[in-house]
Amino acid sequence: MNEFFVAVGLGLCLLVFLVLYRVIFGPGVFNRIAAISAIGTKTLIILLALGYAYNRVDMFIDISMVYALLNFIGCIAAAKYLEMER
Amino acid sequence: MIVSSDDIIIKTIARVFVPFIQIYALYVIMHGHYSPGGGFQGGVILGASMALLLITHGYDEVKRRFPENVVLLMGSVGVLIYAGIGLTCLLLGGNYLDYSQLSVILHVDPAHARSLGILGVELGVGFTVMAIMYSIFFDISTGGILPGDEKRKGELEDNG
Amino acid sequence: MAYILDALSILCLLGGLFFFMTATIGLLRFPDFFTRLHATGKGDTLAVFLCLIGFAIHEGLSLTALKIVVIAVFMFLAQPTATHAISRAGIRHGLKPWVKGEERQ
Numbered sequence: 001m002n003e004f005f006v007a008v009g010l011g012l013c014l015l016v017f018l019v020l021y022r023v024i025f026g027p028g029v030f031n032r033i034a035a036i037s038a039i040g041t042k043t044l045i046i047l048l049a050l051g052y053a054y055n056r057v058d059m060f061i062d063i064s065m066v067y068a069l070l071n072f073i074g075c076i077a078a079a080k081y082l083e084m085e086r
Numbered sequence: 087m088i089v090s091s092d093d094i095i096i097k098t099i100a101r102v103f104v105p106f107i108q109i110y111a112l113y114v115i116m117h118g119h120y121s122p123g124g125g126f127q128g129g130v131i132l133g134a135s136m137a138l139l140l141i142t143h144g145y146d147e148v149k150r151r152f153p154e155n156v157v158l159l160m161g162s163v164g165v166l167i168y169a170g171i172g173l174t175c176l177l178l179g180g181n182y183l184d185y186s187q188l189s190v191i192l193h194v195d196p197a198h199a200r201s202l203g204i205l206g207v208e209l210g211v212g213f214t215v216m217a218i219m220y221s222i223f224f225d226i227s228t229g230g231i232l233p234g235d236e237k238r239k240g241e242l243e244d245n246g
Numbered sequence: 247m248a249y250i251l252d253a254l255s256i257l258c259l260l261g262g263l264f265f266f267m268t269a270t271i272g273l274l275r276f277p278d279f280f281t282r283l284h285a286t287g288k289g290d291t292l293a294v295f296l297c298l299i300g301f302a303i304h305e306g307l308s309l310t311a312l313k314i315v316v317i318a319v320f321m322f323l324a325q326p327t328a329t330h331a332i333s334r335a336g337i338r339h340g341l342k343p344w345v346k347g348e349e350r351q
Contacts, residue, residue: 012263018270019270022273022274027351030332030336030341034332037328038269038286041290041294041321041325042266042290044294048298058121058310059121061313061317062114062117062121062122063122065110065316068324069107069110069134069320071328072325072327072328075328076096076142076327076328076331077137079331079334080091080141080331082335083338084338084339093331099323103320
């Protein structure tokens, strides 16, 4: 069962590489911020799958909770900064 | 001057989440023995919760809860706790930050005294890091000038 | 009984992986910023919720499963708020929505 979880994590790693295209080539800064938020969401699941690979899930849950918090706060701070009129 | 956001969804969600973020930060400070965490990480999460409140509600709301002199006071109190525990161990006859000497005051065996000593030191570090994170965020975003202090702003611009 | 829980957990994880894949394809292929926000805001939220429920079912009744459920509830409330905040910033900054017949941006 643990191998299945690790395989899901590896599949999500491939999806992160696909989203990186939008980070590099997105015209303008708004596309890049949306793509960074999507990468952060996928990283949360990859961290839990890594916890199953090492057989120590309890340690990786705290780390993934902190990452979800920081992703949320960063997205709101970036949106407030970019809200000025052109 | 940081103005408040004029959207009711963002303000409500931020107001709901900030107490839970702070409780989670206290859990991270307390669990430094057994899981990733400790004083510095918990202090950063506490500072991030104050930054979230500052972004969504503006400076007028946060000024009532966390005014400027209280921020500097908390930074100093954290360092006082850290150095105070170290000096107490020195006064009781051991080395600096040798927590086993605390068993004289607390009436427990030395292994327990070491565990409690580290917990106290982590709390002090958490206080200081929270105050400094808030202070850095506020100073960078407004240039250190409180609203209503315009005369000083003219002085600072004259001096360069 | 253990087989049913394992099968349910695998089903939830595969559903989450499917929604992640469609959200990523939408982020790459849609023609405008606001349509891409639709794809990633809704698809990613549901996918994260399903994946975390799959992990929690595998653990059974313990403290670890409770912590995973707390993360799932937090993501379910916070991710749409972040999407709302950044779309408001896009409107205020002056971006115009895409009309059929224009070129891709």
